[in-house]
Amino acid sequence: MAVEQKRHPLIVSVSPHVRDRETVGRIMWSVNLSLMPALIASFYYFGPRAVFVTALCIISSVLSEYLFQKALKRQITISDGSAFLTGLLLGMNLPPSVPFYIPIVGSVVAVVITKQLFGGLGYNIFNPALIGRAFLLITWPRAMTTWSAPTAQFTALDAKTTATPLGILKEEGINKLIEEFGSKGDLYINLLFGNRAGSLGETSVILLLIGAAYLLYKRYITWHIPISFLSTVAILAWVFGGKEGLFTGDPLIHLLSGGLILGAFFMATDYVTCPTIRKGQIIFGIGCGAITMLIRLKGGFPEGVMFAILLMNCFAPLIDRNVKPELFGAVKEKKR
Amino acid sequence: MVKADTFERGVHPHESKELTAHKPIESAHLPRRVVIPLSQHIGAPAKPEVNIGEEVKRYQMIGSPPGFVSAPVHASISGKVIAISDFLHPSGRMVPSIVIESDGKDEPLPLEDNPDYLNLPPDEIKALIRDAGIVGLGGAAFPTSVKLSPPKEKPIDTVILNGAECEPYLTADHRLMVERPEDVVNGLKIIMRALGVPRGFIGIEMNKPDAIKVMKDATVGEGDIDVRQLKVKYPQGAEKMLIKAITGREVPPKGGLPMDVGVVVQNVGTAVAIYEAVRYRKPLIERVVTVTGRGVREPKNLKVRIGMMLSELIEDCGGLVDGAVKVIVGGPMMGFAQWSLDVPVVKGTSGVLVQTEEEFFPSEEYFACIRCGRCIDVCPMGLNPSMLSILSEKGHYEEAKEYNLFDCFECGSCAFICPSKRPIVQFIRLAKSQTKP
Known part of the structure; x- marks a missing residue:
């Protein structure tokens, strides 16, 4: 062969040769x-x-x-x-x-x-x-399951123990819970700001939501799991959560209590253990919500978010196998 | 807000077109020698029509097509045939090629002007296009005359000229539209006549407002030609995405072609080559190539003879800078990395990108898929690249077919967005090579 080939110290790799900065x-x-x-x-x-x-x-x-x-x-x-x-x-x-x-x-x-x-x-x-x-x-x-009452004093070493709002709701009913906080309005406010007993990081709903808003804005999470999770909880709480019959429950108490906000925005959305396809994530969120409310209303524990997410984690691979993204051209083909 | 057409999903890589977007097309120097692969197109390789030692002239056919899906190749310079042998092609394969050493005279065969070219019968147009060796210049290099001869049962009603140029860095089509708008439009008219189609579109991404303007000006009074602006998004210039954006039609999966939805798409560069072939009988012996990236001293848009070696071409841009580490033929999203500069510019070469260490991402290190689903969100074909890459990694190639493996056209959006930096395209190519559709 007449034409000689020289080697240059060049890097060879498969396309694409530019990458997004996200890691x-x-x-x-x-x-x-x-x-x-x-x-x-x-x-x-x-x-x-x-x-x-x-x-x-x-x-x-x-x-x-x-x-x-x-x-x-x-x-x-x-x-x-x-x-x-x-x-x-x-x-x-x-x-x-x-x-x-x-x-x-x-x-x-x-x-x-x-x-x-x-x-x-x-x-x-x-x-x-x-x-x-x-x-x-x-x-x-x-x-x-031994919960400390919030002290709002950084120096307090020995906090007194108390029940969580969901514990009171389960054992003694909604009226006792309202009485504990003064009025219904005070109950909501305290739940929102986190001035209540519970797991240490789950209580401040408003600050958790600020963190969640940041993740949504950065598109690190999408609305699919949290919104389907929360709406399922709200609907089931409203329908089945009341003592006076169907459609008398208080969805707001259920939304603001327990580990729901922490679980729905920060734990159910864990990439590795939730479905990858958005449609599948909605099924996953609904499942989480349904199991949470089943445990809260009928189970032995006052709170069910943890077991709900873990049980739905089992279903994530199954959901991913059966819910596929919409193939380009496939739908139009059927319609034609 | 101006109306812009687009498709669903896709990604937004940094455009980096500012390096060459405003630089007029210059002619590269006359190459000292050219290597002309007999296979620069999809289909059967051409058969050599010259012998070693033979003198050839510019425009002379030196390889003839042995079948319908093929294309001839022509001498791009005058000189002597010094070798007919396997030679490295930008795709990484060794391809039979004809090597011509220049005699420095660049003597052409005579061309003839036919001002009445727009009234030629369709069959003659197709024959001229075929004889000129024209293939898709956007990169796929499918023989154009074949694309213009759809079977009777697939009626075509729309022609789309692809001026999207969605690959970052590349500006060859952009400059061609700005500098030769009339030739682009004449090329489109020829294509429409060859197909007997009443409706033509020119689709251009909105990051080229000057091209949109000149193309709109050039089509004033052409009632059947529409210039459409497209959203800046990769891969907007992929055939299926472009058709979806402009006509709303979706090419069916599992091997569907544009003609299944009545559309033929041609690149704007191809349109200019068609114009030159049909009017002047000029064979395809040169094309516009964007030589760019921070790894070359002076990025340029160059008109280059087919067969010119990259090593010679880069001389015209002041050579490589010290930190140049990667040379890519094509764009950064779908182009081929080269291990040698002794490869020729071929008909499908739209750009040569030289990256420096800073532009280059160390792609050998990657992590497990964390199942974030970003690749699924961006895949323009609606595939599950995460699953495809995992199945391929584990050797489950047959199972990958259940996830529509063969509908992937390897645009690279998934690997671009992947936070684990997985070489998803490589995994998909591996799976494709290990199984059959």
Whole structure:
């Protein structure tokens, strides 16, 4: 051959040769950031215990991911923010008064068993933080259902224990709940701002919504899961939630209480464990809402968001297999 | 807000067209030698019609089509045939090619002007287009005469000229429309006559307001030709997306073609080549190429002889800068990365993009799919790229067909948007190569 070929030190790869700047790390750290307002509110309401519990969760989560990956000689991925997020979410889902070993055990279960043993980020079937919490609830049911009253004093070390609004609603009825807060208006206001007993990060609805609005604006999450989840809860609460018969329930109390807002916007929307197709996500959200209300109204626990999301996580692969995106040209073809 | 046509989904990569959008087309220097692949088109390779040592003139046919779906190739310079052998093609394959060394005289065969070209019968138009070796210049390089000869049972009622140029960086079609609007319109009229179609559109993305204006001016009084502005979105210039945007029709999946919805799409560059072929009998021996990116000293729009080596072409742009790491033939979304500069410009080469380290994303490192669903949100074909990439990664190629594997046309929107930086297009190509439609 007459024409000589020279090699140049050029990089060869498959198209596309330009990429969007978004990375897994950026998304995860943004979700962490979006939870900060509600987390800071929890420090205000529940004092140093809240700081202690969330810090312990985050440190144990990140450390257990690091040690596990180190031991198995895998790539260390703690900088992607997902172990941090699992720790943060687990902490926000715990009662502020839990003893120190609970956050540690919960984090190990969440990160090592639920995530890493399944292959790491992307391969886990269940939401790690929620499996961690479910494990703790079953193992230490008493500590996990002992709720501190909000003190609104950062220095208070010993908070008195009380029931959550959903606990009162379940055991003693709506009138007792209203009485506890003064009036119906005061009840709503306190629920909205988070001045009530509960898991430390779930209480401040308004600040959680600000974080959620940021995620929606950045398109890190879409409306499909939260809105279908919340509307199902609202409709079922209205229809079946009242003591005086059908259509007498108070949907607002159910929307503002428990872990619903935290769960619907920050946990049910976990990419890895929810369906990928938007239509499927609506089915997923409706399922979450229905199971939540089934447990709240008929189950043994006052709150059902955790089990609802975990049960629907099981269905996510099935939903993805059967709900497919609309193939270009396919619909028009049928109509023609 | 002006009305703009578009399709559903898609992505918005940075356009980077400012490097060359305002630079008039210049002629590249006469190449010292050209490598003319016998296969620059979809279909059967041409058969060589010259021997080693033979003197050839510019415009001389040197490879003839052996079948209907094929195209001839022509000498783009005058000189001596010095080799007929396999040579590296921009697609990465070795392709039989004819190498011509220039005699420096650039002697042409005579052309003839037929001012009455618009009244030629359709069959003669198609024959002239075929003899000129014209193929789709947008990149796909499908023989144009075949596209203009649809079977009788597929009546065509609309011709669309594709001036979208949705690939970032590329401005060759943009400049051609700005500088030669009449020739574009005449090319469109020839296509409409060849097909017997009453309706023609020219679709242009709104990031080219100057091209929209001159094309509108050039079509004043042409009642059957409409210039449509398109939303700036990738892949707006993909045939199916363009047809959807302008006519609202959707080409059916599973191998459907534009002619199934009565449409023929041609690139604006092809239209100009058609005009030159039908009016002057000029074979396709040159095309406009955008040589761009921060890796070349002086990005330009160049009129280049087919077969010119990239190494020679880049000389015209002041050479490569020190940090140049990647050379891509085509645009950044669908183009081919080259490992050597000793590859020729072919008929389908719309651009040469040289990226520096800063522009280049290290694509060898990727992570597991986190199932965020962004790829599904952007896929213009309504596929599930996430699932396709996972199935291919695990070797489940047959199962990938249940997810419409073969409806993917590899636009790269999914891999562009993926936060895990997965090489989704590569996975899809792998699956396609391991199974049959």
